[in-house]
Amino acid sequence: MIDLVDVHKAFGANRVLTGVNLTLRKGRSMVIIGGSGTGKSVLLKCVLGLVQPDKGAISVDGTDVTNLRQGTPERDAFLARFGMLFQGSALFDSLPVWQNVAFRLLRGSLKKPRAEAREIAAEKLRRVGLSPDVADLFPAELSGGMQKRVGLARAIATEPEIIFFDEPTTGLDPIMAGVINDLIRGITSEMGSTAMTITHDMSSVRAIADEVAMLHDGMIQWTGPAGEMDNSGDPCVAQFISGRAEGPIETVR
Amino acid sequence: MNVLAIIGRAVLAMLAAVGRVTLFAADTVSHLGRPPYYPREFAQALVQIGYFSLPVVGLTTIFTGGALALQIYAGGARFSAEAVVPQIVAIGMVRELGPVLVGLMIAARVTSSIAAEIATMKVTEQIDALITLSTNPAKYLTLPRVLAATVVMPFLVGVGDIIGIMGGYLVGVERLGFNAGTYLRNTIDFLEPLDVVSSLTKAAVFGFLAALMGCYFGMRSGRGAQGVGRATKGAVVAASVLILAANFVLTELFFSA
Numbered sequence A: 001m002i003d004l005v006d007v008h009k010a011f012g013a014n015r016v017l018t019g020v021n022l023t024l025r026k027g028r029s030m031v032i033i034g035g036s037g038t039g040k041s042v043l044l045k046c047v048l049g050l051v052q053p054d055k056g057a058i059s060v061d062g063t064d065v066t067n068l069r070q071g072t073p074e075r076d077a078f079l080a081r082f083g084m085l086f087q088g089s090a091l092f093d094s095l096p097v098w099q100n101v102a103f104r105l106l107r108g109s110l111k112k113p114r115a116e117a118r119e120i121a122a123e124k125l126r127r128v129g130l131s132p133d134v135a136d137l138f139p140a141e142l143s144g145g146m147q148k149r150v151g152l153a154r155a156i157a158t159e160p161e162i163i164f165f166d167e168p169t170t171g172l173d174p175i176m177a178g179v180i181n182d183l184i185r186g187i188t189s190e191m192g193s194t195a196m197t198i199t200h201d202m203s204s205v206r207a208i209a210d211e212v213a214m215l216h217d218g219m220i221q222w223t224g225p226a227g228e229m230d231n232s233g234d235p236c237v238a239q240f241i242s243g244r245a246e247g248p249i250e251t252v253r
Numbered sequence B: 001m002n003v004l005a006i007i008g009r010a011v012l013a014m015l016a017a018v019g020r021v022t023l024f025a026a027d028t029v030s031h032l033g034r035p036p037y038y039p040r041e042f043a044q045a046l047v048q049i050g051y052f053s054l055p056v057v058g059l060t061t062i063f064t065g066g067a068l069a070l071q072i073y074a075g076g077a078r079f080s081a082e083a084v085v086p087q088i089v090a091i092g093m094v095r096e097l098g099p100v101l102v103g104l105m106i107a108a109r110v111t112s113s114i115a116a117e118i119a120t121m122k123v124t125e126q127i128d129a130l131i132t133l134s135t136n137p138a139k140y141l142t143l144p145r146v147l148a149a150t151v152v153m154p155f156l157v158g159v160g161d162i163i164g165i166m167g168g169y170l171v172g173v174e175r176l177g178f179n180a181g182t183y184l185r186n187t188i189d190f191l192e193p194l195d196v197v198s199s200l201t202k203a204a205v206f207g208f209l210a211a212l213m214g215c216y217f218g219m220r221s222g223r224g225a226q227g228v229g230r231a232t233k234g235a236v237v238a239a240s241v242l243i244l245a246a247n248f249v250l251t252e253l254f255f256s257a
């Protein structure tokens, strides 16, 4: 279970998160929606400890994770449970695709024989709709959408308990987006993983969300089951779903 | 009053920077004793920093050795001391010019590429990705590069010293009319073990500083292409200045007595 209580984060004068409260139960799939630049990516990074919140508490399964220091066994154990797809894919461009996907399997505590790691990488690439031919290419040789899917394969390679997806379908064609939506849905329903996904794509929200949370103005504006999203009664959510320019969400921000 | 405040602020900022670099260096070295290690990355860094720097080292030192021979011959002629060319070339190359010039070339070639690579990784969230994949950037990126540079620099400088002396020898024998055998004998008889030891010690220190600055500035890079550019520039300048300063301190330590 992931629990955020009154999380604040500012970059200089730019106050991004101003009191986020959010709870995600084990095995559930939550989608975070919200305008561009409202701090969705920052929120995920706060949970992972990549960004240090200014104030507030974040706990995973009851243990406070905001003060885990880099390099301690506790932090290593914490990170070992996570997978993360970055918005910009963040592939290691010095390594070929398969070594990116199998990164964790090639070193450290989860180390496997090279051939086996490669085998697993190929299998994960297949799951995100990439042929084995790309395994030996370098990230710079792939299209943006292909890079995104390699990033996705890397995030799920060790079948982590908790997976964060930052805009998994942005830049993909509708068919491939459908494949990825099914994949994310499958990961939570079959593997029982907990997932937190950021997306702007409403069809994606409907396909993968158990719960939806809307981030607006540095706070969670609305949260509830995906089924109630259309009748939320919240003007921000309604405007976001319909994509209207008029409404409480300003278009210049 | 205002002037004092400005000076005070600059001094404080400098002290803070020195403190940060020192902590960074101490943290890097501390990982030597704490697994996991990444031998593959270390081997790659050895090849990148060592092997691929050989051409640049050779070119730099052969021309310098040659020019040094010409200068000493011309300068020595003013007080009839042309004969000291082999000795002065040897001592100048081995004690000073070899380590310093190779150090500066490494700052240009290696520090810049380390800083640009790590800064780009930082800007494109690859460092964040490393952390989420349970890999400590200090162990995976910094330590292999710093260790490789420290280990391989004495070899580079050793090669540079020899090629520099050879440059002096070629000029001495071909242009200045020295007897080949005498030139070599004078060089070898004159050099003392301390000269070579100081040369290689300097090399190791300069290699450490060059790679450390590349990593330090890369890891602290600001955002965007501009951040990468600033990090690279800062790293090369800092490495060059530190190498020259360390050279002075080490020369003082080795030869002032």
Ligand SMILES: Nc1ncnc2c1ncn2[C@@H]1O[C@H](COP(=O)(O)OP(=O)(O)OP(=O)(O)O)[C@@H](O)[C@H]1O
Pocket (backbone or CB within 6 Å): A011, A014, A016, A034, A035, A036, A037, A038, A039, A040, A041, A042, A043, A087
């Ligand atoms: N490392 C950082 N340093 C300074 N400011 C930052 C940093 N990271 C994010 N920000 C700022 O925080 C705000 C929120 O950024 P974030 O990337 O979380 O937005 P987002 O909701 O993910 O938007 P998008 O949907 O476009 O990805 C932005 O104003 C951004 O400029």
Ligand SMILES: [Mg+2]
Pocket (backbone or CB within 6 Å): A040, A041, A042, A087, A166
């Ligand atoms: Mg984002």
